[in-house]
Amino acid sequence: MARELKFESPSFGRRLKGMLGVDFYRLFHTPLYYIFLAIAAIIPAMVSGFTSMPDQNGNVMEPLYQNAWQIIAAAEPLYVINTIADYANMNMVFIFGGIMVSIFIGHDYSSGYVKQLFTTHAKKQDYMLSKTIVCAFAMACMCVTYLIGGIAGGLVAGYPFQVNVGSLLLAILGKMVMSLGWASLYTFLNVIFRRYFGVSIASSFFFGTGILIIGAAAIVESLQLPTAFLNIFLYGSSVNACLVSNISTLLICVVVSVAWAVFYNILGTHILSKSDVY
Amino acid sequence: MNAIEIRNLSKSFRNLYAVDGLNMTVPMGAIYGFIGENGSGKSTTEKLICGHLVPDNGEIKLFGRDYTDPGVRVRVGALIENAGCFPGSSIYQNLMMQAINLGLENPDEEIHRVLEIVRMSEHAQLKFKKCSLGMRQRIGIAMALLGDPALLILDEPINGLDTDGMRIMREILVDITKKYGCTVLISSHILGELEKIATHYGIIRQGKMIMELSAEEMDSRAQVFVSLKTKDMVGAMKKLAEKYADVRMEDEYVRVYDVDDTASIVDFLMKNGHVVSEIQKNKIGLEEYYIELMSKKEGA
Numbered sequence: 163m164a165r166e167l168k169f170e171s172p173s174f175g176r177r178l179k180g181m182l183g184v185d186f187y188r189l190f191h192t193p194l195y196y197i198f199l200a201i202a203a204i205i206p207a208m209v210s211g212f213t214s215m216p217d218q219n220g221n222v223m224e225p226l227y228q229n230a231w232q233i234i235a236a237a238e239p240l241y242v243i244n245t246i247a248d249y250a251n252m253n254m255v256f257i258f259g260g261i262m263v264s265i266f267i268g269h270d271y272s273s274g275y276v277k278q279l280f281t282t283h284a285k286k287q288d289y290m291l292s293k294t295i296v297c298a299f300a301m302a303c304m305c306v307t308y309l310i311g312g313i314a315g316g317l318v319a320g321y322p323f324q325v326n327v328g329s330l331l332l333a334i335l336g337k338m339v340m341s342l343g344w345a346s347l348y349t350f351l352n353v354i355f356r357r358y359f360g361v362s363i364a365s366s367f368f369f370g371t372g373i374l375i376i377g378a379a380a381i382v383e384s385l386q387l388p389t390a391f392l393n394i395f396l397y398g399s400s401v402n403a404c405l406v407s408n409i410s411t412l413l414i415c416v417v418v419s420v421a422w423a424v425f426y427n428i429l430g431t432h433i434l435s436k437s438d439v440y
Numbered sequence: 441m442n443a444i445e446i447r448n449l450s451k452s453f454r455n456l457y458a459v460d461g462l463n464m465t466v467p468m469g470a471i472y473g474f475i476g477e478n479g480s481g482k483s484t485t486e487k488l489i490c491g492h493l494v495p496d497n498g499e500i501k502l503f504g505r506d507y508t509d510p511g512v513r514v515r516v517g518a519l520i521e522n523a524g525c526f527p528g529s530s531i532y533q534n535l536m537m538q539a540i541n542l543g544l545e546n547p548d549e550e551i552h553r554v555l556e557i558v559r560m561s562e563h564a565q566l567k568f569k570k571c572s573l574g575m576r577q578r579i580g581i582a583m584a585l586l587g588d589p590a591l592l593i594l595d596e597p598i599n600g601l602d603t604d605g606m607r608i609m610r611e612i613l614v615d616i617t618k619k620y621g622c623t624v625l626i627s628s629h630i631l632g633e634l635e636k637i638a639t640h641y642g643i644i645r646q647g648k649m650i651m652e653l654s655a656e657e658m659d660s661r662a663q664v665f666v667s668l669k670t671k672d673m674v675g676a677m678k679k680l681a682e683k684y685a686d687v688r689m690e691d692e693y694v695r696v697y698d699v700d701d702t703a704s705i706v707d708f709l710m711k712n713g714h715v716v717s718e719i720q721k722n723k724i725g726l727e728e729y730y731i732e733l734m735s736k737k738e739g740a
Contacts, residue, residue: 167503167590174544183540188526191533274524278538278583280516281490281593284508350451439492 176278177283181292184279189266189296201305202255203311208234209250210315226250229405230316231325234309235333236404241379241392250282252373253400255308256344259301262364263348265302267293268359276439281432286434290353294346298423301341309334331409336403336415343396343419344370346426353430357440372397396422441504443468443591443623444489449498450647451484458484460647462498466625466640471617473638474627475730480518481647482627486595489625490518502591510565514542517584518593522581523576527569531560531579534568535586542587554582558612574605581612594626598633606633613637635726643733651733662724664700667693668709669718676714683708695722 173179189195210226211231227233228295234252270276279289316323348366379392392398399418403411444466451459459481476482487493489500489507500507502516525534532551538727539547555561558578563571571579577597584592594613598606614637616622628634641658643651653661669692670676677694681687686697696705706716724732 167515168504169503169509169511169515171509172514172543177510180543183543184537186536187533187540203645269526274522275526276524276535277490277492277518277520278524279522279541280492281516282514282587284491284510284513293565293712392708393517436494439487 174285174288176286177288178291181279181283181288182295185292185296186299190301194262194265195300196272198258199304199307201258203307203314205254205258206250206252206308206312207315207318209233210312210319210321227321228318228406229325230313230319230321230323231330231405233312233316233321235337235407236401238406239389239402241376241382241401242396243388252305252308252312252334253397255301255304255337256340256396256400257367257370259297259304259341259344260348260370261332261363262304263293263297264343264352264359264363264366266297267349267352267356268362271356271440272359280439287427287431289434290346290349290430294342294417294423294427296340297345297349298342301345302338305334305338305341322357325405329405332407332409332412333403333405336407336412337400339412339415340396340400340403340419343399343422344408346423346430347396350426350430353434372401394418442466443470443500443503444472444625445499445501445504446485447488447499449485449488449500450496451488451493452496457647459488459495462644462647462649464642464649465652466623466642468503468623469617469621470640471613471624471626471638472640472642473631473634473726474625474642474644475634475726476627477630477734478629480644482644483595484642484647486520486593486625486627490516490520490593492520493537495658514587515590516593517586517591518595519577519580519584519590519597520593520595523568523580525568525576525579528567530565530567531555531571531582532564534579535582538583538586544587545684550586554585557585557615558582559608573600574602574608577605577609578603578612579611585616588620589622592622592624592626594624596628597626598628598630606630610637631697631727631730632725641726643730646736658726658729659723660727663697665695665697665722665724666699666702666705667691667695667720667722668705668716669693669713670709670716672714676709679709679712680705 232251236251281291346367351365351369352362355365382389382392393402393414399415403415442465444464446462446464449459449462450457462485468655474482484493488495489510502512505512535551536547539550544550552561555564558581560575560578560582581597598609601609613624617624638655640654642649673689673694676689677689680694680696684696684699688695700721702719702721706719709716
C-alpha cells in the first residue's frame with residue numbers, strides 16, 4: 163500500500179535539540195556520570211586529608227599546600243610541575259573528564275547505538291557538537307563537586323582559607339570554561355580511535371595530563387621565551403587560571419576554549435563525514 | 441517514485457570490492473527480499489543506504505532525494521546487525537532516547553504504539569541485557585518504527601529465531617506494510633520465510649545485482665512439477681521419460697517437470713503396469729529457484 167509522503171528537512175536547531183536531548187537523557191540516566199561526580203569530590207578531599215595525617219611515629223608531613231584554595235587552583239601559573247601538589251588541583255577534573263568522555267562515547271559504538279543515530283542524522287556535525295556540549299557540561303559539574311570536595315578537604319586538613327575572592331572566582335570560572343575545549347579534544351580523540359576503546363581512553367589520559375604542554379613548557383623555559391605563549395594551548399590556559407587570575411585570564415580561557423572547540427569540531431566532523439561509522 | 445534507487449554503487453575494503461557497480465530499484469510500498477550468499481554484499485549495501493559507510497562511487501536516492509538529505513533520513517528506520525540499544529538501560533529508556541533523538545512530540549505515546557506493534561508492551565521496563573534474542577530483534581524493529589518511517593531496512597531480522605519467533609516477526613512485518621504503508625528492505629538467508637512475505641526480490645552476487653523481479657514474475661518463472669512414488673521407481677522413470685521431456689529422480693521421488701496434470705500421469709503409469717503409491721503437484725520455491733540460478737551463474 164503506497165501512501166503520500168511528506169519530507170520536511172529538520173532545521174539545524176531542531177536536529178541539535180534532538181541530539182542534545184538524547185545525550186543529556188543518557189547522561190542523567192547513567193551511573194557513570196554520578197560516579198565521576200563523586201570521584202571529582204572525593205579526590206581533593208583525600209589528597210588534602212591524607213597529607214595532613216600523622217605517620218606511625220606521630221610526625222605530620224610537611225603540608226602540601228599553604229592555603230586551602232591551592233587544592234582548587236595553583237597560587238601562580240605553573241606550566242612545569244615540581245611536586246604532586248602543583249598538579250593536584252582542579253585541573254585533575256580534565257583527566258577524570260577524559261576517561262568519562264571515552265566511556266560515554268565508547269558506549270555509543272560498543273552498543274551499536276551510533277548506528278541508530280547516524281541512520282536518522284546524516285549530519286555528523288550534530289554528533290560532534292552535541293557530545294562536546296554534554297561532556298563539557300558534565301566536566302563543569304565535576305568542577306563544582308571538586309570545589310565542594312576541596313573545601314571539605316581544606317577544612318579537615320586545617321588549611322587557612324584567606325584568598326582574593328575575585329581571583330578565586332575567576333580561576334574557577336576559567337577552569338569551568340576550559341571544560342568546553344577539553345571536551346571537544348576528548349570527543350575528537352574518541353572519534354578518531356572509535357574502533358579501539360583502550361586506545362581512546364589511553365589517549366584521553368595522555369592528553370589530559372598535559373604531558374605535551376609540559377614538554378613544550380620545558381622547551382620554552384630553556385629557550386627563555388615568554389611563558390604566556392603556552393596559554394594558547396588547552397593545558398596552558400587551564401594552568402593560567404590560578405589564584406592570581408584577573409578578567410583577562412578568564413577572557414583568554416574563553417577565547418582559547420572556544421577556538422579549540424571549533425577547531426576540533428570542524429576536524430572531527432570532517433573525519434566522521436569522510437570515513438565509515440565503524 | 442521509487443523508495444530506493446541505486447545506480448552504479450561501489451564500496452571497497454582494502455581494494456576488495458564488497459559492492460561493485462550495484463543497481464537496485466525498490467518500489468514504494470514493497471517488501472523487498474534481498475537475497476545473496478554470505479559476503480555477497482547485502483549488509484554492505486544496507487549500511488551504505490543507512491549512511492554508515494561512505495561509498496566509493498555511485499548514487500543513492502531515497503524517495504527521489506539524495507540519501508544524505510536530513511528530510512528523508514528522519515523517515516528511515518533500520519535494524520542492522522543488532523538493535524543498537526544500551527544493555528544497562530530498560531527497553532523503555534532505549535526507545536525514549538531514540539524518540540527524543542527524532543524530536544517526536546508525544547514520545548511516551550509513540551513508544552507505547554511501537555511496543556504494541558512488536559507485541560512487547562508488557563516488557564517495557566525490562567532491561568535490554570535481560571532480553572532474549574527474539575525480544576531484542578523485536579525491540580530493534582520497534583526502534584526502527586519510531587517516528588513513522590517511510591522506509592525500513594532490516595538486516596537478517598529472523599536469523600536465530602525459533603519457529604514461533606519467525607511467525608511473530610512475519611506477522612509484524614506484514615502488519616507494518618499493510619497498516620502503515622512502509623516500504624521494507626529485508627535481507628535474509630531463510631528464503632522459505634522471505635517467500636511468505638516478499639513482494640519483490642533482488643538477488644545479489646559478488647557485489648553485483650544479478651536479478652530483480654516481483655513476486656508475480658517469480659511465480660510465473662517458477663517451474664511446476666509432479667512428484668510421485670511407485671514400487672519400481674527406476675522403471676517408472678524410464679517409462680515417463682518416453683512421454684515427458686524433463687523427468688528426474690530427486691529426493692527419493694520421481695519428478696516430472698513442467699506438468700501439473702496428475703491424473704494423466706497416473707493413467708499413463710497404470711497402463712504401463714506401475715501402481716502409483718504417492719503423487720502431488722508442486723512448484724519450485726524461492727530457495728530452489730535461487731540455488732538453480734546460482735548454479736547456472738557458477739557454470740557461466
